[in-house]
Amino acid sequence: MTQGYWVILRTxxxxxxxxxxxxxxxxxxxxxxxxxxxxxxxxxxxTNWILPPLSSLALGLLFGAPALIPFLTMRTIAEExxxxxxxxxxxxxxxxxxxxxxxxxxxxxxxxxxxxxxxxYPLLVCIIFxxxxxxxxxLKPEHWIxxxxxxxxxxxxxxxxxxFSSSITRNQMVAGMLSFSLITxxxxxxxxxxxxxxxxxxxxxxxxxFAMVGGSLHRGLDKIQFFALGVLHIPTILHQLIVVFFFLxxxxxxxxxxxx
Amino acid sequence: xxxxxxxxxxRIEHWIIVILISSLCMGxxxxxxxxxxxxxxxxxxxxxxxxxxxxxxxxxxxxxxxIVTIKEKNNLPKITHKFLQDLKLLLGALENAxxxxxxxxxxxxxxxxxxxxxxxxxxxxxxxxxxxxxxxKGGQKTLFRYKVESASNPYDSSTPFRSNDNAxxxxxxxxxxxxxxxxxxNGVMEPTKFRGEENLVRSILEIAGQxxxxxxxxxxxxxxxxxxxxxxxxxxxxxxxxxxQDRNIKVSTIDLSVSKSVPEDAIxxxxxxxxxxxxxxxxASIQSFLNNRGGxxxxxxxxxEELSVLDRPAFGLRSIxxxxxxxxHDMLIYDSSPENYDFFTGSYILRTFLQKNNxxxxxxxxxxGLSIQSDRxxxxxxxxxxxxxxxxxxxxxxxQNALGLSGWTQRKSPPEKNELLDLExxxxxxxxxxxxxxxxxxxxxxxxxxVLGSSSILSNKYLTKSSGNQLLAKNIVYWINEIPExxxxxxxxxxxxxxxxxxEEFQALLYSIAIIPGFxxxxxIFVGWLRKEL
Numbered sequence: 143m144t145q146g147y148w149v150i151l152r153t154x155x156x157x158x159x160x161x162x163x164x165x166x167x168x169x170x171x172x173x174x175x176x177x178x179x180x181x182x183x184x185x186x187x188x189t190n191w192i193l194p195p196l197s198s199l200a201l202g203l204l205f206g207a208p209a210l211i212p213f214l215t216m217r218t219i220a221e222e223x224x225x226x227x228x229x230x231x232x233x234x235x236x237x238x239x240x241x242x243x244x245x246x247x248x249x250x251x252x253x254x255x256x257x258x259x260x261x262x263y264p265l266l267v268c269i270i271f272x273x274x275x276x277x278x279x280x281l282k283p284e285h286w287i288x289x290x291x292x293x294x295x296x297x298x299x300x301x302x303x304x305x306f307s308s309s310i311t312r313n314q315m316v317a318g319m320l321s322f323s324l325i326t327x328x329x330x331x332x333x334x335x336x337x338x339x340x341x342x343x344x345x346x347x348x349x350x351x352f353a354m355v356g357g358s359l360h361r362g363l364d365k366i367q368f369f370a371l372g373v374l375h376i377p378t379i380l381h382q383l384i385v386v387f388f389f390l391x392x393x394x395x396x397x398x399x400x401x402x
Numbered sequence: 403x404x405x406x407x408x409x410x411x412x413r414i415e416h417w418i419i420v421i422l423i424s425s426l427c428m429g430x431x432x433x434x435x436x437x438x439x440x441x442x443x444x445x446x447x448x449x450x451x452x453x454x455x456x457x458x459x460x461x462x463x464x465x466x467x468x469i470v471t472i473k474e475k476n477n478l479p480k481i482t483h484k485f486l487q488d489l490k491l492l493l494g495a496l497e498n499a500x501x502x503x504x505x506x507x508x509x510x511x512x513x514x515x516x517x518x519x520x521x522x523x524x525x526x527x528x529x530x531x532x533x534x535x536x537x538x539k540g541g542q543k544t545l546f547r548y549k550v551e552s553a554s555n556p557y558d559s560s561t562p563f564r565s566n567d568n569a570x571x572x573x574x575x576x577x578x579x580x581x582x583x584x585x586x587x588n589g590v591m592e593p594t595k596f597r598g599e600e601n602l603v604r605s606i607l608e609i610a611g612q613x614x615x616x617x618x619x620x621x622x623x624x625x626x627x628x629x630x631x632x633x634x635x636x637x638x639x640x641x642x643x644x645x646x647q648d649r650n651i652k653v654s655t656i657d658l659s660v661s662k663s664v665p666e667d668a669i670x671x672x673x674x675x676x677x678x679x680x681x682x683x684x685x686a687s688i689q690s691f692l693n694n695r696g697g698x699x700x701x702x703x704x705x706x707e708e709l710s711v712l713d714r715p716a717f718g719l720r721s722i723x724x725x726x727x728x729x730x731h732d733m734l735i736y737d738s739s740p741e742n743y744d745f746f747t748g749s750y751i752l753r754t755f756l757q758k759n760n761x762x763x764x765x766x767x768x769x770x771g772l773s774i775q776s777d778r779x780x781x782x783x784x785x786x787x788x789x790x791x792x793x794x795x796x797x798x799x800x801x802q803n804a805l806g807l808s809g810w811t812q813r814k815s816p817p818e819k820n821e822l823l824d825l826e827x828x829x830x831x832x833x834x835x836x837x838x839x840x841x842x843x844x845x846x847x848x849x850x851x852x853v854l855g856s857s858s859i860l861s862n863k864y865l866t867k868s869s870g871n872q873l874l875a876k877n878i879v880y881w882i883n884e885i886p887e888x889x890x891x892x893x894x895x896x897x898x899x900x901x902x903x904x905x906e907e908f909q910a911l912l913y914s915i916a917i918i919p920g921f922x923x924x925x926x927i928f929v930g931w932l933r934k935e936l
Contacts, residue, residue: 160933165926173919180912187587187900192484195899259918266914271907279899284443336474357431367487368440368494371897373449376439381431388427395419 146236150244151251154218158252167213172259175202179263183278194279197370199260200289204366207300208325214252215304216318218245219397224312228400238397242305242390250301257293261286284372292369295378299385300325302393309393331356332363357381438498449491451499454891455603458611459496462503466610468493468602469527469534471510472548479567481592482548485574488896489533492598496606503610535602540609541617543650545601548573572869576876577601581893587900595893603891608650616669619646624657625717626677628857631655639674641865645875649883658684664691670698670882673719675857680718688722692849693790698882702854705734705780707811726835726851727785727794734810735779735829735855736817739803749775749864754799754828761797761834763852763877772870774798777863779856781806781825782833792837792849796830804829831855834881850882 158164182198191198203210219241222228231241268275275281307321308314353360358381368375442450451459470493474486493507508522512530517523525536531550536542548570571591574580579601580593621630621639630646630653632638643653651669658664658680664671664687671688680688691697703717716723716730723730735750737743742751753773755764767774784794806825807817819826836850858864860878864871903911 160929162926162930165922165929169919169922169926172922173916176915176919177912180908180915183901183911184903184908190480190483192480192487194897195901259922262918263915266917267911270910270914271903274901274903274907277900277902279897282444284445287443354435355428355431357434364490367490371449371491372443373491373494374441374443376441377434377437380434380437384427384430384434388423391423392420395416395423399416 144240146234146240147244147247150236150241151247154245154248155251158214158248161217163213163217164252167210168256168259171206171210171256175199175206175260176263178202179260183267193367193370194282194285196264196278196280196285197289197366199264200293200370201366203257203260203293204296205329207297208322208329210256211249211253211297211300211304211325212307212318212321214249215245215301215308215321216314217308218249218305219308219393220311220314220317223400224314228397232397232400238394241397242309242394246301246305246386246390246393249304250298253297253301254294257290257297261290282372285370288369288372288374291374291379292366295382299382299389300328302386302389303328306389306393306396309396328359329363331359332361335360336363357384438494440494440498448894449495451495451599452891455599456499456501458603458607459499459501459505461612462501462505462606462610463612464537464539464610465504465506466606467506467508467522467525467534467536468496468606469508469510469522469525469532469536471512471527471530471532471534473511473513473530479565479570481567481574482570485570485579488579488596488598488894492596492602496602505606535605535609537610541650541652543605543609544648545605546573546577546579547648576873580896586898592898594896594898596896597893600891600893605650615667617650618652618654618665618667619670619672620654620656620664620668621672621674622658622676623655624659624678625673625680626675628674628861629655630672630674632862634862635866636861636863637675638862639672639860641862642672642674642860642875645865645879649879651879651883658687661687663687664695664697668697670700672700674700674702674860675704676717678717679714682718685718685722688719689725692722692726692851696849698849699851700854700860700878700882701851702857702860703730703780704857705778705810706732723851723853724785725790726792726837727787727790728833728835728851728853729783729785730853730855731781731783731806731808731825733781733806733808733825735781735800735804735831736807736810737801737804738816739801742801742803744775747775750777750779751775752779752798752800752831754801755797756799761795763834763874763881764797766873766877767870772873773868774859774870774874775864775868776831776856777858779831779859781829781831782853782855783830784833784835790837792835792851794833794835796833798832799828799830802828832859852878852882 179199179202183195186195186198219228222231232238264275264280267278268280279285303324304321307324308317311317311320358365358378362378362381365375365378369378440450442448470489472482472486474483478486496505497507499505506521508519510518510522510527512528518527524538525534525542527534529547531546531548532544533546534542534544550566550569574593575583579596579598581595581597583591583593586592621627623629628637628639630639630643633640646653656665656671668691671691688699692699699722701719703719706717714720715732720730737750743749744751751773752775755768760768766772779800782796784796804826805817805819806829807813808820808823810817832852832854834850834852836848838848854860859871860875865875
């Protein structure tokens with residue numbers, strides 16, 4: 143199983159690296175993020191921004207994810223189903239778990255590479271303008287680690303959503319639009335519940351039940367305030383791992399359905 | 403038929419697995435949402451509780467509720483957002499702390515039509531923008547209150563205009579959650595230290611730590627005093643009463659001519675603007691309370707108009723005042739300078755303090771240039787001789803042009819100075835006297851006396867309108883109620899982020915940022931070329 147996983151991972155990473163679509167999407171994404179970062183740095187003192195400026199990148203990448211993740215995940219399974227290579231793959235000695243985990247890991251790896259590309263902007267500020275970097279708080283390692291862990295945890299779940307979307311259709315455009323919609327919906331629910339004062343220890347309505355079982359869907363975005371300052375909120379990370387497990391399990395079910 | 407059943411069964415089986423996975427994930431989410439683990443990566447773990455706090459919180463005797471009714475909205479002032487962020491981190495750390503009793507945090511929307519949760523029904527929580535610490539037996543204490551000003555027209559001079567940001571800053575400044583306010587680059591005062599941990603731990607210990615049975619402020623009655631329950635905009639003392647209750651001090655009244663002594667649960671006596679004289683037995687009760695039980699006294703007395711009470715100076719309280727090194731002349735302070743009166747209300751404005759060694763009650767007034775408003779007032783001096791080893795201090799004075807008029811009801815207007823009997827110059831109007839606990843005291847608390855030369859200073863008339871008077875009243879209550887052995891919790895340094903780059907530097911930054919997407923584009927072109935060629 144492990145060998146199968148590594149083979150799939152290697153193949154998927156290779157296919158991502160030779161796909162023009164990933165380069166185009168990464169170029170546009172990083173270019174827009176870079177321009178946004180430059181103007182944010184100039185204007186943030188006059189705004190209501192209270193978090194460390196470095197966290198603007200984490201939020202930019204988080205809210206840019208609906209535009210980025212579909213490009214990384216939409217073709218992974220949908221394309222194989224369309225071409226009929228998935229059935230061939232299933233005849234090889236690899237199980238559905240290895241296929242799903244390998245494809246997800248490859249997308250996630252590429253997503254993390256893009257995050258590293260985005261985080262090189264503040265790194266450039268540190269190299270070119272060290273005194274400004276200090277006054278902007280760029281020299282605090284906890285801000286870097288916190289923001290990156292936040293992105294890693296949400297990136298993992300968004301990639302899982304993308305893989306699931308790709309597994310339920312043969313058309314990669316449909317898969318892309320579906321993953322865009324699901325990730326946008328996820329972010330919208332988090333944004334709507336931002337700052338909601340409902341931390342109550344008893345069930346008094348369906349809202350409270352949703353708050354308990356919905357995981358990071360409910361007030362997940364609030365936790366950026368913890369991560370941005372270098373406080374790792376473990377339940378948020380665990381919630382995202384549960385989301386990864388949920389969507390990858392559903393994707394595995396879909397793939398197994400094809401096998402049978 | 404069999405194939406059709408098989409296909410249907412597979413579909414059912416598929417959906418059952420989906421439902422099972424969903425249920426498992428929801429169950430896992432439920433358990434994970436109960437976890438409160440955090441890893442603090444900051445230097446010196448500044449977002450976690452200090453060792454001192456953890457040691458103190460292990461002494462809790464009952465569970466604590468911390469209720470926050472501030473609703474996080476986008477239109478809140480920036481300083482309030484910042485405060486909420488600092489507070490959330492602190493409350494998270496408090497909730498996770500290994501304490502002897504549970505500390506539960508509740509973020510409450512008081513505007514919601516839903517009833518309060520059962521565990522909060524015992525508390526009075528119907529106001530937004532509060533932070534309250536409460537326990538079932540220890541009562542409740544309001545740590546922060548921020549009233550949103552209703553929108554007013556800035557061009558209408560009849561209604562005072564204040565921005566929400568300004569009101570929020572004042573509320574935060576008064577709450578003592580932040581310290582070391584400094585002027586920022588844009589001229590606005592910004593805090594540099596967060597004292598939330600000390601504030602909250604102190605309050606939690608007051609509410610749920612070892613019980614102090616002395617937690618009631620008794621307002622004397624029977625001599626025409628102002629009442630703590632009187633909501634009258636001019637003469638009531640309900641605003642002062644509210645400040646005391648916010649500090650978890652109960653408010654009650656007492657007629658000392660009926661009660662033989664001051665009750666055991668009394669922490670302080672308040673005599674607010676008496677009109678009649680105190681009898682010897684009442685004076686003896688007050689003396690006993692101060693001398694034997696480490697009591698506190700807030701006395702505010704107005705100039706005497708009625709000749710009938712002149713035979714017993716200071717309404718019969720002269721002996722007490724003398725014992726504590728304070729003299730309260732039966733005079734009226736007259737000030738001929740119109741600039742010392744409010745143009746619209748005619749209130750007398752007091753803004754003269756000592757040049758150095760000022761008392762902590764007025765330290766913030768001096769720093770911020772706040773004045774105190776009053777109606778007619780009388781001199782309250784300290785004596786030169788130290789009667790019972792108490793420390794006396796005059797803290798607020800009239801202007802240099804003021805006169806203290808003796809026999810003022812008989813004087814012409816404008817009065818001529820009586821060289822023999824009148825006072826002149828900066829005449830003290832508020833004085834304090836305190837004495838450390840001696841061996842004779844039954845308690846270990848200091849005795850403190852504060853005398854104000856006008857009852858209007860603490861009345862609703864000025865407490866609801868003048869920031870200086872509000873701060874004075876709060877500081878008097880803090881000073882009276884302070885526990886000297888508390889707490890050695892260091893404040894947390896706040897992060898401040900700023901940038902000062904020139905336009906050319908921003909241009910250079912933009913060009914350097916372009917390197918990354920440029921590299922991606924070149925890599926893509928190269929890969930495209932390779933694919934074509936190979």
